[in-house]
Amino acid sequence: MELKDLGYNEKTEKSRVQQNLTDYEAGRVIAEHRERYIVRTAQGETEAEITGNLRYSAKSREDFPAVGDWVALIMYDNNTALIHQIIPRTSAITRKAAGHTGEVQIIAANVDTALLIQAVDRDFNINRLERYLTLCYAARVSPVIILTKTDLITEERISAITDAIRQRIPDVPVIAVSSITGNGYDALNSIMEKGKTYCMLGSSGAGKSTLLNFLSGREVMHTGDISQSTGKGRHTTSHRELLVLDNGSILIDNPGMREVGIADTASGLETTFDTLLSLAQHCRFKNCTHTNEDGCAVLEAVENGTLDESLLGNYLKLEREKAWFETSQAEKKRKEKIFGKILKDYQKKDIKGKKI
Numbered sequence: 495m496e497l498k499d500l501g502y503n504e505k506t507e508k509s510r511v512q513q514n515l516t517d518y519e520a521g522r523v524i525a526e527h528r529e530r531y532i533v534r535t536a537q538g539e540t541e542a543e544i545t546g547n548l549r550y551s552a553k554s555r556e557d558f559p560a561v562g563d564w565v566a567l568i569m570y571d572n573n574t575a576l577i578h579q580i581i582p583r584t585s586a587i588t589r590k591a592a593g594h595t596g597e598v599q600i601i602a603a604n605v606d607t608a609l610l611i612q613a614v615d616r617d618f619n620i621n622r623l624e625r626y627l628t629l630c631y632a633a634r635v636s637p638v639i640i641l642t643k644t645d646l647i648t649e650e651r652i653s654a655i656t657d658a659i660r661q662r663i664p665d666v667p668v669i670a671v672s673s674i675t676g677n678g679y680d681a682l683n684s685i686m687e688k689g690k691t692y693c694m695l696g697s698s699g700a701g702k703s704t705l706l707n708f709l710s711g712r713e714v715m716h717t718g719d720i721s722q723s724t725g726k727g728r729h730t731t732s733h734r735e736l737l738v739l740d741n742g743s744i745l746i747d748n749p750g751m752r753e754v755g756i757a758d759t760a761s762g763l764e765t766t767f768d769t770l771l772s773l774a775q776h777c778r779f780k781n782c783t784h785t786n787e788d789g790c791a792v793l794e795a796v797e798n799g800t801l802d803e804s805l806l807g808n809y810l811k812l813e814r815e816k817a818w819f820e821t822s823q824a825e826k827k828r829k830e831k832i833f834g835k836i837l838k839d840y841q842k843k844d845i846k847g848k849k850i
């Protein structure tokens with residue numbers, strides 16, 4: 495398999511040259527488990543770890559390789575390697591890491607298009623869809639909405655849901671599919687391009703594995719993602735998170751992505767809430783919070799029915815989340831600064847103590 499079949503393109507090549515990495519073997523991270531990686535190269539698959547240098551120079555989790563990353567490798571032998579450096583990403587879908595540290599975690603790197611998977615049965619939730627969209631816009635990844643399990647509801651209901659989405663979220667393609675009837679799969683297959691990278695985002699049970707099995711034309715998903723240590727202190731991952739499909743496109747699946755946190759989405763928020771923000775320009779106060787102010791054009795629009803109330807609710811919620819995220823990041827930086835100063839003072843004392 496050639497690198498371009500794995501999604502390698504001119505941009506990647508350019509970055510690789512700029513970073514002086516052409517002497518290294520290039521590969522794409524197809525699975526990750528606790529800082530152990532499976533990387534696919536033109537030769538095949540190899541297990542890899544990062545170099546000590548990469549680890550110690552990493553300032554945050556974003557500096558560690560993620561699924562979809564292109565990396566420069568130092569090969570030991572055919573199936574072991576060291577990751578020397580990450581080739582700069584063209585895009586990265588991120589979220590807040592679990593544990594409320596506010597740290598940013600990369601879900602998938604170098605993604606062209608995100609497939610937002612949502613079932614139309616009782617799981618359907620337009621607000622959640624908007625949260626996923628926000629992730630996409632912040633990552634500068636174009637979204638496509640995939641509605642699954644359409645066999646479970648009537649044609650009328652499907653149209654109603656599709657219309658509601660198109661009204662709230664215009665300009666994003668919506669494809670309705672069913673694994674029972676096979677409806678919509680041709681439409682999906684026809685929009686997926688060879689050599690382009692897609693990422694599936696959706697909550698558990700939305701039908702991602704089913705979709706993946708259909709697109710890959712074979713049974714690839716296993717229950718129980720990771721088979722643990724093989725006894726030699728080495729983990730092997732049985733589940734590949736990045737796959738090359740029969741249609742030539744590349745698909746990244748992220749199982750277990752349950753809650754969607756919002757990170758660095760200033761621009762993301764703005765794109766999703768275009769209508770709301772253009773209304774907001776007519777608010778009497780420049781710093782209007784659109785919650786209780788007189789002369790608020792947003793509240794007025796909600797009152798006279800031209801703006802969906804739940805859209806405003808969702809907007810305010812995301813704003814709060816964003817504010818929280820920014821505060822916790824600022825707090826982290828402040829602490830680091832204080833700690834850095836303590837360390838510096840301490841080192842100075844140490845030097846004096848030694849009478850150098």
Ligand SMILES: Nc1nc2c(ncn2[C@@H]2O[C@H](COP(=O)(O)OP(=O)(O)OP(=O)(O)O)[C@@H](O)[C@H]2O)c(=O)[nH]1
Binds near residue numbers: 643644674696698
């Ligand atoms: N009726 C119907 N059921 C479906 C369809 N697609 C998936 N399902 C069922 O929905 C359930 C969940 O589907 P999965 O594909 O495992 O969902 P998932 O998103 O991969 O879930 P996680 O692996 O937990 O992230 C399974 O029982 C599927 O058989 C569909 O189009 N119609």
Ligand SMILES: [Zn+2]
Binds near residue numbers: 778787
């Ligand atoms: Zn306002």
